[in-house]
Amino acid sequence: MSGIPSSELALLYLRKMGRQHVRPMRPEDVPVVVGIHMAAFPGYFLTSLGRKFMALYYAEVQRSSWGISYVFERDGRVLGFCAGTFSPGKFYRGLFIRRWFLFAVYSLRAVAKRPLILVRIVRSVFQRLATPSEKDIAALASAAVLPEEEARGYGLAIVSACVDHIKKLGGKHVYLEVRKENQNLIRAYQKMGFEVLRETHVPPAPALVELCYRIRNQGGQG
Amino acid sequence: MKTEAFVAILEDIVEAPRGSLKMEDGPKTVKTWDSMAQVTILATIDQELHVELSDDLVSKLTTVGQIIEVLKSQGLLQD
Numbered sequence: 001m002s003g004i005p006s007s008e009l010a011l012l013y014l015r016k017m018g019r020q021h022v023r024p025m026r027p028e029d030v031p032v033v034v035g036i037h038m039a040a041f042p043g044y045f046l047t048s049l050g051r052k053f054m055a056l057y058y059a060e061v062q063r064s065s066w067g068i069s070y071v072f073e074r075d076g077r078v079l080g081f082c083a084g085t086f087s088p089g090k091f092y093r094g095l096f097i098r099r100w101f102l103f104a105v106y107s108l109r110a111v112a113k114r115p116l117i118l119v120r121i122v123r124s125v126f127q128r129l130a131t132p133s134e135k136d137i138a139a140l141a142s143a144a145v146l147p148e149e150e151a152r153g154y155g156l157a158i159v160s161a162c163v164d165h166i167k168k169l170g171g172k173h174v175y176l177e178v179r180k181e182n183q184n185l186i187r188a189y190q191k192m193g194f195e196v197l198r199e200t201h202v203p204p205a206p207a208l209v210e211l212c213y214r215i216r217n218q219g220g221q222g
Numbered sequence: 223m224k225t226e227a228f229v230a231i232l233e234d235i236v237e238a239p240r241g242s243l244k245m246e247d248g249p250k251t252v253k254t255w256d257s258m259a260q261v262t263i264l265a266t267i268d269q270e271l272h273v274e275l276s277d278d279l280v281s282k283l284t285t286v287g288q289i290i291e292v293l294k295s296q297g298l299l300q301d
Contacts, residue, residue, distance in 0.1 A: 004269065006234075006235060006262050006265070006266060007262070009262065009266060009268075009269055010258060010261045010265045013261050013262075013264055013265030013268060014261055016268075017261070074277055074281070075277070149281075150249075150257070151249035151255070151256060151257050151260055152257065152260055152280075152281065153257045153258065153260050153261035153264070154257075155257060156257050156258060156261060157261075184253075184254070184256035184257070184258075185256070185257070187256070187258070188256060188257050188258035191258050192258075
């Protein structure tokens with residue numbers, strides 16, 4: 001054996017995977033990203049708001065200077081993505097002011113089908129607007145790979161690339177949320193240096209675990 | 223490296239009891255064989271056996287048997 005702890009080997013390998021396969025999201029990736037989101041998160045709140053709603057959201061993240069958006073590509077095919085933003089509170093306020101009408105129109109169908117979803121939409125808007133606005137805080141809102149490509153580390157490679165991107169741009173804290181039931185993923189993020197902050201559970205949404213990666217210095221281990 | 227020794231490394235990575243992994247085992251049958259375990263397995267192959275597997279090959283390595291077969295075919299594991 002080389003003597004390098006297996007956890008460090010894995011992190012080095014994730015970076016290598018990232019260099020080979022992870023690249024910034026492009027505008028033309030958005031429909032594929034929406035497809036991956038729908039396949040990976042069937043029945044989830046954002047998925048239930050529909051393809052157009054999600055396409056608008058991911059397009060805004062992709063084009064925003066505060067946006068953080070990367071995809072995993074193998075053999076010319078996008079297999080996974082991660083999307084988030086710096087200063088999430090500011091980003092969502094700006095997004096809401098500029099695009100509220102389109103978001104409202106695109107969510108009408110979901111509201112017509114399930115009127116109670118309106119409560120979750122309103123609550124989600126207020127939750128997003130209340131997120132921190134500091135410019136050195138980043139939140140990764142969603143990360144997913146195609147179900148048939150799961151358990152290969154692609155999602156972790158994309159998140160690792162996002163964290164490196166945030167470090168380079170002077171970010172100090174990276175937040176993300178994982179469903180509490182997904183203990184393997186929570187453990188994987190902990191091995192990457194994320195710390196569990198708190199659990200939240202607001203029914204009917206599933207219980208979530210919030211994790212944070214603290215960047216102590218440029219090039220540090222977090 | 224002996225196949226038996228390699229399987230023991232796999233068992234350590236996926237936190238499975240010694241001698242418990244079967245050839246057909248993989249992420250679908252072993253609960254602790256998650257994304258990070260898969261990455262650790264690939265990283266270990268890369269580091270310890272000094273072989274860089276192609277993307278195409280890596281994407282097909284999802285069971286103990288498949289991993290062993292590929293490594294044997296490259297002369298990296300012996301019975």
